[in-house]
Amino acid sequence: MKPTVVVGLEVHVQLLTRTKIFCGCVNRFNPDAPNTQTCPVCLGLPGALPVMNEEAFRLSLMTAMALNCELARFTKWDRKQYYYPDLPKAYQISQYDLPFSHDGWLDVSTDDCGSRKIRINRAHLEEDAGKNTHDESGRGGDSQVDLNRCGTPLLEIVSEPDIRSAAEAKAYLEELHLLLTYIGVSDCNMQEGSLRCDANVNLHIEQDDGETIATPIVEVKNLNSFRGVEAAITYEAERQQKEFAETGRKLGDPGVEKETRGWSAERNVTFAQRGKEEASDYRYFPDPDLMPVTVSDEQITAIRESLCEFPAARRSRFEQDYGLSNYDASVIINQGEEFADYFESVAQGCGDGKQAANWVTQNVQRELNERQLEIDAFPVCTEVLSSLLKRIVDGELTVKGAREVFDELLTGHDAGTPASVDRITSIIDEKGLAVSTDTGEMDAVIDAAMAAHEKAVEDIRGGKLQAAGPLVGAVMKQLMGADPKTVRQRIIDRVKGT
């Protein structure tokens, strides 16, 4: 029996506010000028008093709503005491027993497990600490402290241990990343540490007698990439299985505590760190310098009305309204809100969602990559692309012909001629790409081709329809814009009719 991997994730997200959470210092990632974005409040100097940033609280409420959380109407701030050089106050302002939100969920889907609801235990708001840099050369260099990050608004989102594989943990984090960037509460830049993740991992192992035992819980700290989360959990699951086979130690045994481990991306292993403090070690108590926060129904309604359509809802709407596969809908949604808007406008304009999806995920996406452009700077606007695709839908242009027009629009743009609907018409005329609707002309060309390919005609008559290939080729050469499927059918009809 393969053990079940049980994972809960704690995610820390920096909020995109202009200033820090309890002071007026600018909230900006700036490691090149350390200790330049500080003031008495975020330096923890005696007598300095914090004031809550309303915008940070508003962004937090938005996030909690997007995560289907219950919102507390009364919430307060607590001091979490610990000493570390990057925390000059020697306590972090956080939320302990009355977080501003709790009990939500996020839908996550993977190939193996399908779509599942991962429950969210709570989301609370706190301040970030500064950053320590240690000399790791082993030559006894200095450690340095940069307090620019001190007081950055940080949202902590804690899931229940509902995640059942490394792949599902990665998918949860990707979905969360997408949601947070979509509603604009964070840039979620993982290289800069805007989104960081701790994973609580253990195994449930079924014994021969049918009883299930659990291995001790390990918390892997500070994972800062999707791949890292997946790799660390995969590694940890194998390590715990091996350790259990060797020692038989399980959760609940005397002396077994939660273990904290680090992750080395270079060596692809987790490694032992200090033992985890119990909650009581932090000696939480309510912060006497900050007022509790109350939230009214009016505030909640106003924020709810300001929210955009969430990615998960938009993805299923794309599947329903435009007949897209889950895969295509995901590809489009994952490119961000502007890209999804672009798709939707083209789909509506041309009246064919699948055609629009093919074009934006292939032709448009490829050009964006090559040109290193965002969608809002793409030279072919939605009006022009939908006009082009409408001609395919209406049978006036083949897909191949439309591709030629598309390339020509871009070439023209590069040479200074803007892509426009009129430009489409002139390219079609210049290149003779219009699908011929004159069957008389087509029939004449087909007859000439039949005369030149007697053997093929015999074969088709005998039922070998694949023999039509060379005939289609010959006719297409003459009729540039013709639709190959129509030509092929017309050839077969004419051969059989004679």
Ligand code: ZN
């Ligand atoms: Zn400050």
Ligand code: MN
């Ligand atoms: Mn935290």
